[in-house]
Amino acid sequence: MSDALTLPAETRERAGKGASRALRRDGRVPAVIYGGKEEPITIHVEGKELVKQLMTGHFMNSIVMIEVGKEKFRTIPKDVAFHPVTDRPMHADFLRLSKDSKIDVAIPVVFINEEASPGLKKGGVLNVVRHELELVCEADKIPSEIEIDVTGKEVGDSIHISEIKLPEGSESAITDRDYTIATLVAPSALKKSEGEGQTGEDMEAGETAATEQGPDADAAQEQEDKSE
Numbered sequence: 001m002s003d004a005l006t007l008p009a010e011t012r013e014r015a016g017k018g019a020s021r022a023l024r025r026d027g028r029v030p031a032v033i034y035g036g037k038e039e040p041i042t043i044h045v046e047g048k049e050l051v052k053q054l055m056t057g058h059f060m061n062s063i064v065m066i067e068v069g070k071e072k073f074r075t076i077p078k079d080v081a082f083h084p085v086t087d088r089p090m091h092a093d094f095l096r097l098s099k100d101s102k103i104d105v106a107i108p109v110v111f112i113n114e115e116a117s118p119g120l121k122k123g124g125v126l127n128v129v130r131h132e133l134e135l136v137c138e139a140d141k142i143p144s145e146i147e148i149d150v151t152g153k154e155v156g157d158s159i160h161i162s163e164i165k166l167p168e169g170s171e172s173a174i175t176d177r178d179y180t181i182a183t184l185v186a187p188s189a190l191k192k193s194e195g196e197g198q199t200g201e202d203m204e205a206g207e208t209a210a211t212e213q214g215p216d217a218d219a220a221q222e223q224e225d226k227s228e
Helices: 017-025 049-054 189-198 200-213 218-228
Strands: 004-009 028-034 041-046 065-066 071-082 089-096 100-114 124-127 131-140 148-151 158-160 171-173 178-183
Touching: 004 049, 017 028, 041 065, 049 089, 100 124, 124 218, 131 158
Parallel strands: 004 065, 028 089, 100 148
Antiparallel strands: 004 041, 028 041, 065 071, 071 089, 100 131, 124 178, 131 171, 158 178
16 A cells, blocks of 8 residues: 655635745645535645655655644545646645545556566567556555566566456456556567578468468557557
């Protein structure tokens, strides 16, 4: 589960562009807490503290406890707007959460046990189609990342969402297809060297096999990827 973060804040007495510009000049970032069938709360947070938390790399997937005076609001960040030139945060939106809430989140994937993949040992390349998984998670069980084990994977193998054991409290937000997360492909140099090393009989046998079997695995995979 991603770590919970704490973000001190103060309520905004005035709204509007002028008030927001004044806050930014003072190093503050306007923000809003909404959702949970309650009225939105307009707040502002310290810009440096917000940047610090953004730099953790998992801010958007973390529970953020916003402290406004003696009150605490359990939230998850939904959007942070940045200045187009300076990249400074200009505004932030936080979704108020209850303990039994379920929310859509994008969770990064991490591939493990690459040394145990025969295909990678032979020089194959892991082609990552999706660097994040779209999941529906219980608010108190949001994972920081999803580990994908490539043990035993050979060149030509694909990894689909159906193969991944998701953490308790998480399920795929995409349910209408078994989408591809990654494929293990041979580099072009490897393919070329294999082709040059074939004898005439080998090439003829390969052509015969291709005729009997139809489109090769690479073409089939390319068609599958296009359908994503």
